[in-house]
Amino acid sequence: MVGVYLSAIVLLLSIVLLFSSKHTQKTFLIVSALCILIYKLIEYTQYGLLLQPYKIPLEYSTMAYFIYSITIIFNFSKMKTLAAFASFISGFGYLISFMFLAPEFIFNNGIFLTFFAFINHSILFIGSLLLMSEHHYTKYDNKLILNYTLFYVVYVVIINHIIEFPQSYIFIRLLLGGNLLNYLYPSISYTSYDYLLYFILLLIIYRFALHLFNYINHLIFFLRKDNRHEYTI
Numbered sequence: 001m002v003g004v005y006l007s008a009i010v011l012l013l014s015i016v017l018l019f020s021s022k023h024t025q026k027t028f029l030i031v032s033a034l035c036i037l038i039y040k041l042i043e044y045t046q047y048g049l050l051l052q053p054y055k056i057p058l059e060y061s062t063m064a065y066f067i068y069s070i071t072i073i074f075n076f077s078k079m080k081t082l083a084a085f086a087s088f089i090s091g092f093g094y095l096i097s098f099m100f101l102a103p104e105f106i107f108n109n110g111i112f113l114t115f116f117a118f119i120n121h122s123i124l125f126i127g128s129l130l131l132m133s134e135h136h137y138t139k140y141d142n143k144l145i146l147n148y149t150l151f152y153v154v155y156v157v158i159i160n161h162i163i164e165f166p167q168s169y170i171f172i173r174l175l176l177g178g179n180l181l182n183y184l185y186p187s188i189s190y191t192s193y194d195y196l197l198y199f200i201l202l203l204i205i206y207r208f209a210l211h212l213f214n215y216i217n218h219l220i221f222f223l224r225k226d227n228r229h230e231y232t233i
Helices: 002-018 022-049 060-073 077-132 139-162 171-177 180-184 192-223
Strands: none
Touching: 002 022, 002 077, 022 060, 022 077, 060 077, 077 139, 077 192, 139 171, 139 192, 171 180, 180 192
């Protein structure tokens, strides 16, 4: 139940911040972006110094960390849509998983790494909602997200062929390689038809995630509409 309680706290905190002042929201975004960027730069600099190319950023959430932090720190307005989407998918997906699999996360990764992963993904989730409140997304924004998704898939495929990964579990490799089925149900023998259905299902889930993102953006934007303008006398 600890996963449910902690995820619920994050959800409540995100709601509070959504209806807080613009100054509070901006402060949260900048401070969280700086913390994540510094933390990740130190982490990946260490991997580089230790000559560990297999630690290259590959997972979707890892890419989201850099997109989120760099976009906010350098105020790349045209990237905010992508930052919001990548952060939302990473943060929301992790929190949902954490609700049901918190004990497994702690057992496999240890309480220290699990704690930091939870904090980082919570920041992404809350930050994504705050970014959503700034802009009502259009078809152009969806096109940017789709283009990034295509780029990301190609990036993963290329890196997967260039670098040999000793880790047995890298989620994005299992997901895009179709090995997730074997990982979850190793006793079943799968046919080409099964894999075709699997990838079709992935596309459906992706489209659903995009529609969910747009719906939440629409909801947040119009709930905040009355408080969007600050007047001075």
